[in-house]
Amino acid sequence: MKLNKEVKVGLIAVAIIAVSIWGYSFLKGKNLLSTNDTYYAIYNNIDGLEEASPVLVSGFKIGLVESIKIHEHSRDRIIVKFSIEENIKLPKNTEAIIYPASLIAGKAIKIHFSDSQEFYSSGDTIIGILEKDMISSLSAELLPVKNKIESLVVSMDSVLSIFDNERRKDLKSSLDNINKITNDLEQTLDTKNSKLATILSNVESLSTNLKNNNEQITNILQNFSNISDSLDQSNIKETILNANKTLAEFSEISQKINSGQGTIGMLINNDSLYNNLNNLAANVDSLVIDLNENPKRYVHFSLFGKKDK
Numbered sequence: 001m002k003l004n005k006e007v008k009v010g011l012i013a014v015a016i017i018a019v020s021i022w023g024y025s026f027l028k029g030k031n032l033l034s035t036n037d038t039y040y041a042i043y044n045n046i047d048g049l050e051e052a053s054p055v056l057v058s059g060f061k062i063g064l065v066e067s068i069k070i071h072e073h074s075r076d077r078i079i080v081k082f083s084i085e086e087n088i089k090l091p092k093n094t095e096a097i098i099y100p101a102s103l104i105a106g107k108a109i110k111i112h113f114s115d116s117q118e119f120y121s122s123g124d125t126i127i128g129i130l131e132k133d134m135i136s137s138l139s140a141e142l143l144p145v146k147n148k149i150e151s152l153v154v155s156m157d158s159v160l161s162i163f164d165n166e167r168r169k170d171l172k173s174s175l176d177n178i179n180k181i182t183n184d185l186e187q188t189l190d191t192k193n194s195k196l197a198t199i200l201s202n203v204e205s206l207s208t209n210l211k212n213n214n215e216q217i218t219n220i221l222q223n224f225s226n227i228s229d230s231l232d233q234s235n236i237k238e239t240i241l242n243a244n245k246t247l248a249e250f251s252e253i254s255q256k257i258n259s260g261q262g263t264i265g266m267l268i269n270n271d272s273l274y275n276n277l278n279n280l281a282a283n284v285d286s287l288v289i290d291l292n293e294n295p296k297r298y299v300h301f302s303l304f305g306k307k308d309k
Contacts, residue, residue: 036063036083039120041096041109041128042071043078049098049107055082056101057111062088065109080128082109090126092116099131 046068055063063084071077082096093114101108120126210217290297 035086037086037122038081038083040125041080042125043080043128043130044076045130046078046080046098047107047130053108055084055109090120092118092120095127095129097129097131
């Protein structure tokens, strides 16, 4: 059968169109000659995920994103349709996680399998999760800090606005004084030259001496303890009470003597006894003199029995 020229041109055009469609799909990552299973995942935020983004398992590509559209009944939710190879089955509760594939390649979906023994069917909707990248996480953490810094700057501007030139000079002078005090304190605490270092050295020397003489100090304290025990056992209190009693009695006797009571008091306070004793002594003295001068008046004896008149 001979084809006319018009039919040949039509067949060639159809072939060109088919090849073009297949090439375009191939460039987008689709293979029209292979069969794949299709799944859906719903996200609140796809964070820059695009069509033809890869679907990976442990870094290995098993499929790609086919389409992205807004949910019909909830405009803040996004439906992502992706296809994976037919021979890979997804267990129930498997997660489709959007994550940054790299800083240049953009976003991708990684499949996190569950341990379920039941599997999804092609066309089912699985769990969609958005994994924040490092920049997003860092931005979220730094945002409160940024707000606090801005608030601090505003507060500092408000505080500094109340200072005129004179007050600013006073503030600068105060800061200079604080700096001087800090330097002086640093010099004071200098371990080589300060008096504090000398004091600490002396304290250390004293502590060393006490440590070296610890045994002698212990003996001295023990001796003091023995002396204290001896004094406690010697009944000093009773001795002091007896001494006080004796002194009181002696004071009473002294008062009686001074008042002329008793023999000793009369001897001390009566002049007549003194005079009588002086006269008696004078008479005794005269008698002794006369006895020496005239012994014969008082002594009479004879060897032969003759009596003198």
